[in-house]
Amino acid sequence: MTESLLQVSGLSKFFGEVPVLDRIDLSVQPGEIVMIVGPSGAGKSTLLRCINRIEHPSEGTVLIENVNMAGEMRNGKLVPDSSVTTARKRRRVGMVFQRFNLFGHLSAVDNVAIGLKRVLGVKSAEAKARADKELARVRMSPHAAKRPSQLSGGQQQRVAIARAMAMQPTLMLFDEPTSALDPELVGEVLEVIRSLAQDGMTMLVVTHEMQFARDVGTRILFMDAGRIVEDTSPETFFTNPSHSRAREFLQRSLRA
Amino acid sequence: MRGFDWAVIWYAVPYMLQGALVTIEISLCAMVVATLVGVVFGLISVSDFKPARAAIRAYVYFVRGTPTLVQVFLVYFALPRIGFELSAFWSGVVALAFNSAGFISEIVRGGLQSIDVGQTEAALAIGMTNRQSTMFILLPQSLRRITPPLTNELISLVKSSSLLSVISIAELTRSAQVIIAQTFTPFELYAALAVYYLVIISALSWLSEYIEKRLA
Numbered sequence: 001m002t003e004s005l006l007q008v009s010g011l012s013k014f015f016g017e018v019p020v021l022d023r024i025d026l027s028v029q030p031g032e033i034v035m036i037v038g039p040s041g042a043g044k045s046t047l048l049r050c051i052n053r054i055e056h057p058s059e060g061t062v063l064i065e066n067v068n069m070a071g072e073m074r075n076g077k078l079v080p081d082s083s084v085t086t087a088r089k090r091r092r093v094g095m096v097f098q099r100f101n102l103f104g105h106l107s108a109v110d111n112v113a114i115g116l117k118r119v120l121g122v123k124s125a126e127a128k129a130r131a132d133k134e135l136a137r138v139r140m141s142p143h144a145a146k147r148p149s150q151l152s153g154g155q156q157q158r159v160a161i162a163r164a165m166a167m168q169p170t171l172m173l174f175d176e177p178t179s180a181l182d183p184e185l186v187g188e189v190l191e192v193i194r195s196l197a198q199d200g201m202t203m204l205v206v207t208h209e210m211q212f213a214r215d216v217g218t219r220i221l222f223m224d225a226g227r228i229v230e231d232t233s234p235e236t237f238f239t240n241p242s243h244s245r246a247r248e249f250l251q252r253s254l255r256a
Numbered sequence: 257m258r259g260f261d262w263a264v265i266w267y268a269v270p271y272m273l274q275g276a277l278v279t280i281e282i283s284l285c286a287m288v289v290a291t292l293v294g295v296v297f298g299l300i301s302v303s304d305f306k307p308a309r310a311a312i313r314a315y316v317y318f319v320r321g322t323p324t325l326v327q328v329f330l331v332y333f334a335l336p337r338i339g340f341e342l343s344a345f346w347s348g349v350v351a352l353a354f355n356s357a358g359f360i361s362e363i364v365r366g367g368l369q370s371i372d373v374g375q376t377e378a379a380l381a382i383g384m385t386n387r388q389s390t391m392f393i394l395l396p397q398s399l400r401r402i403t404p405p406l407t408n409e410l411i412s413l414v415k416s417s418s419l420l421s422v423i424s425i426a427e428l429t430r431s432a433q434v435i436i437a438q439t440f441t442p443f444e445l446y447a448a449l450a451v452y453y454l455v456i457i458s459a460l461s462w463l464s465e466y467i468e469k470r471l472a
Contacts, residue, residue: 054381087383090383091382093381095381097381099374101374101378102378103397104375104397118388163378167383
């Protein structure tokens with residue numbers, strides 16, 4: 001058995017009494033491109049946010065490369081991490097947000113460099129050089145000196161991807177990366193994600209872009225009401241989904 | 257104006273200048289202390305460190321809930337009791353700073369918390385600690401929002417310095433009152449006093465506008 005890069009077991013998240021995630025089990029191997037689809041409110045974003053612990057899960061465990069994201073086991077008991085340790089563990093997981101969340105006071109290149117400088121302690125000149133390289137990869141070099149407010153949504157999202165990739169993560173999480181974009185800007189962002197996939201990056205992508213999920217994904221998770229209802233290949237999911245909720249969802253989203 | 261005694265003004269203005277200088281000195285010292293302490297307290301108010309957060313909340317509760325005049329007396333009479341023999345001048349600085357730092361810490365906390373939560377999430381996602389996120393991401397972005405209310409607070413500090421006349425500091429208000437006691441012309445002196453404060457505070461407003469433009 002190959003070792004899982006990501007191992008989620010019994011993961012639940014309650015907001016008050018309401019379970020947003022309901023005992024999720026999931027294991028992801030290196031190189032997998034996992035597309036997460038489903039109706040809004042299904043818990044897709046919350047799943048991603050619990051994996052990198054921006055949201056604290058109510059129950060269950062998340063292991064990334066066999067490291068427990070919540071703390072260390074000692075004598076069969078979980079000793080919770082300090083927030084500083086959590087921050088250190090999070091470095092290996094990159095995240096891209098629906099609303100980009102570029103740092104508003106920094107230029108594109110500084111957005112990419114700041115993590116290298118402040119988190120990894122890379123010297124300024126080297127951080128800048130590495131940031132330039134990451135920006136070139138998302139074809140944003142001509143705009144390196146611009147502030148986020150001077151960039152289009154698609155450009156901002158490409159910088160955000162470069163910012164996450166600069167930390168050399170082993171796992172990338174994309175939380176509806178194109179949902180906030182004007183239709184004509186969606187393609188350039190999907191293109192960048194596709195090229196990362198081709199380079200072998202392991203990723204979880206929450207998306208409403210069904211064609212993209214089918215083309216680029218190696219695996220589809222269909223979530224509904226906090227559970228993974230279907231976990232299958234793109235081919236099977238789009239031609240012959242076994243669950244009725246998945247069939248309804250597909251009919252509605254393909255008609256749109 | 258009928259009965260306005262200009263002679264008193266010409267007599268009082270140079271004398272009050274000394275008081276004005278004391279007011280400016282005290283205010284500047286208090287501003288520096290209040291801003292430093294206030295910013296640090298504001299940063300702690302958004303940190304994970306619960307006991308310190310609670311202590312600052314209690315301090316702000318006290319500062320907000322008691323008159324500045326009472327605080328001035330408290331500081332003036334309390335400090336010697338706990339072994340700090342300060343001059344009236346420095347008691348005044350401590351009292352003003354004690355008062356203002358509470359409000360400034362709230363201004364800073366509000367400024368930090370007004371920044372979109374997505375900025376914090378993005379900072380955490382690249383592995384920053386809460387402290388790094390506050391210092392490198394939130395604080396720089398909140399400076400522009402903090403400047404206008406901070407200016408208001410510093411202006412109010414200058415005005416509050418007039419209360420220090422009650423602990424026999426020869427500041428601006430006190431210097432006017434001394435002349436009133438000699439000449440019995442309160443209207444003229446308080447009018448001159450108002451103009452003095454207006455000039456000092458105008459200078460401060462101008463400086464703040466300049467800084468705000470530089471931060472833009």
